[in-house]
Amino acid sequence: MQVPVMVMNANMERETGRKAQLSNIQSAKVIADIIRTCLGPRAMLKMLLDPMGGIVMTNDGNAILREVEVAHPAAKSMIELARTQDEEVGDGTTSVIILAGEVLTAALPFLERNIHPITIIGAYKRALEDALNIMKDISIEVDISNKPEMMRIIKSTIGTKFVSRWSDLMCGLAYDAVKTVNLEIDGKREVDIKRYARVEKIPGGEIDESKVLDGIMVNKDVTHPKMRRKIENPRIVLLDCPLEYKKGESQTNVEVTDESHWSRLLEIEEEQIKEMCDHIIRLKPDLVFTEKGVSDLAQHFLMKSNITAIRRVRKTDNHRIARATGATIVNRVEDLKDSDVGTQCGLFEVRKIADEYFTFLEKCENPKACTILLRGPSKDVLQEIDRNLQDAMCVARNVMFEPRLCPGGGATEMALAVRLGEKAKTISGVEQWPYKAVAEALEVIPRTLVQNCGGNAIKTLTQLRAKHATVDNFSWGIDGESGKIVDMQEYGVWEPHAVKAQTVKTAIESACLLLRVDDIVSGLSRKEAGGGGQAPAMQEAPEEVGER
Template identity: 75%
Template sequence: MNQPVIVMNTNMDRETGRKAQTSNITAAKTVADIIRTCLGPRSMLKMLLDPMGGVVLTNDGNAILREVEVAHPAAKSMIELARTQDEEVGDGTTSVIILAGEVLAQAMPYLERNIHPIVIIAAFKQALEDALEIIEQISVPVNVQDPEEMFKLVKTSIGTKFVSRWSDLMCNLALDAVRCVAVEVDGRREVDIKRYARVEKIPGGQIEDSMVLDGVMLNKDVTHPKMRRRIENPRIVLLDCPLEYKKGESQTNIEVTKEADWARILQIEEEQIKAMCDKIIELKPDLVFTEKGVSDLAQHYFVKAGISAIRRVRKTDNNRIARAVGATIVNRVDDLKESDVGTACGLFAVEKIGDEYFSFLTGCKNPKACTVILRGPSKDILNEIERNLQDAMCVARNVYFNPRLAPGGGATEMAISIGLMEKSKTLEGAILWPYKAVAEAMEVIPRTLIANCGGNAIKTLTTLRAKHAAGEHSWGIDGHAGKIVDMKDYGIWEPNAVKTQTIKTAIESACLLLRVDDIVSGVSGKQAQQQRAAAGGEAGEQEGGEGMQPEM
């Protein structure tokens, strides 16, 4: 095996010590500046172009950073933060980048004064522990069974997005979907929105026509025109095997010398398919779903028996149907039993929307899977609505797991800033200054909220600081007007999990980047150019659809 060799020579692209740290901080700040204007309800949209000519309009931090192409390793590490935040809690992707960029920027003056990075990191770690305590102190418990409280909470996550004009509708969709898929497993609550709450986008119609089905919808039609397209209280069988003649393996070789033998081979095929269909018909189902194909002969037998069949259903859709109608997916027709039949569905209907046929399984009794149907004028708008709805569903899911809320609108960050400033009075030595730097960095969120809606940052922040110093921790920024308001009255709350994760991720990644004191390129200048050219050619072939964005 060839081991990778790091070639070190005088021409090599290398940054060490202070230069490396400065370079990392600059890159991190550049990434933060890209999406700084995407925070709050008055946020601006970014237009992303890709080489295929596609255009994405969004203010979702994670969606923007997924498309941006950067060369600097520290910038790549910052983009990874947004992805981590999105996978972990589904919200706060913009905040985490802005906060991490600001924490690093605040560390810069102390590096220039020759305070060792390890001392700065120790101060940051201590500030993080104290910040998490402050969040716990100012957060309040929430009753997940109270629809009004949950509604207000989800409205917060949607308020800054494109869909805020339809926020009531979107909040209800998100809450209904999360309530539907929430189940208790071994005394533990499980909310798997990725697997069991599918979002189907159908261009056309009004956004107000969007809804959560009490069941499942598929983009499929029945396989035969004579099959029933509307069945009330259907008995449903789910299969994971083909209803076709089972051919021999690829090496099978048959020589036919007599016509009678050929006729017998065809007869065996028919007998095999008939035996499979008889086995299914014995259970008297009304609907058969299979993930594989259904032969013409099988369709003929089903039509005679009054059974509707739908073929080539996706595995994920089949799992959702199984959970919604109470059926079991069977791998062999011979194993079918009465207990495998699903009977919890109220109505099966095939409807034509636009040019396509959709199968609806609705009226399910206590379904644990659902489909969210989004309607809207164009694909671009539907994609943006889906991104916003995913955020809202993640917020609702987080509160199910950790039912505590922290005040929004920059109130939590300001409370942390004031709290850390107070605690810094008890510290001594070099650790004091970087500790205070975290307190100052926390103010970036309320400051950005004021700046994005055109308010007076200095005046408003001073007033807000005074409120928090007096112990009124629920005061924050009204993102529409740029004034300070009490979040208890204004009704803007965020899940504790999102706030905690944002601050943890931001400060820990800042510590990680400060630890880097050497950036070594693994090849010499000439080799690097050759490799880059080769990699560029391969990358161009493989990922034609990647974003064409600014390089750091």
């Protein structure tokens, strides 16, 4: 007779039922506690040492959790949440972890009273649905072409970060960059900031010198010292092929018995390169960019025709140059046509910044790609500014896609908590209590904001609840600087509806997922985990590798 379902080795660990659920909730709570102090404008920074010995100082939830090493599968799942949130909307990574941890902790008393997890999950799902509808009711529409209004929204993202001192400058950079790469094709909006808005960080200079270029900058110099380094209104050709002699395949052997044959071989090489260059020269370009190499001979021919060549450009940079200048990237010089030449660039110039040479393509007409030039005192500062700027650009992008805003400063969460609490009274049966627990868990965001700026959490939250008790006061929240309650409509802190909705959705859905787990099987025993030995594998592989 066969052994049913699962064969376990004697030294394997296994957590089942209640024990597994409690350990999941505990580990999620630990992860949430790590970054609880990173929420709000008075957030503390974490100093992280990476495996290479480098130092990262940041209060960005995703950046912190990326560096944290954990063994528990539930903790790993929580860390994955921050990454998902960052990829999806680019902001709210800290909030989503804190909220998920709190929603899971809220389920603890019900599990202890032997309420089935599926009943709790049913109530959570219902609460999520109602929360998203309430959020739509309390959100307002925004005009994306109104720059001051957009700047105010982006400021609420940067206000809690390291760069808040230069908030006007950074918000301006984020808004300009997103507006530049914003493209509408057949009524569909495309805002690809990852591919077309590149951030170049150059240590040195003042942070105030940072700017969004109306074109592209690449860390390259011309290939030949006598080539022109400044050209106005250049004609630009972009290539994805080498300007070098095409040698035969690796199997090719050439046997030279006569000196004249060797000379002929060299002549063939020269003729081929000249033919390649002639294809380019007939279009009379001023600038040639190629992703591959340019041989010395090709440089000579191009220089004689007064053409500047730049080689080994990154593929991503080449795509950006194509978007900004209107040129087409060509794979064979024989296929070059006049329509492939880019003419939308106003100025090409090679400049020296610090010890390096940079190629600038500026004054482009309607560029749909750009480079953001960041200057700052040190590498660490620039890394943090870059992380904060990415968040700001994501927020600007989200608002362009979905121009709706929710009040910030914990006001949305408090409004949801109060309204869900009211709705819970209309639900009959056991589901009422987990539903109410979600409402109470949402208060963790305003509570954490008050705690992080040293306020009195109980007193402030009581005042805030009293404000939200009347129907129209949904915009009251916490001033993250002083810990007092303020009206967000006057205070001017707004957050994109997309970010808020994604935060609540991700937090509650992940809590439901972890509550469903009732078995954690580990393939490592405690003794062997220390010694590095591995226990024999199970016949049925567990879905999660558990505690060490």
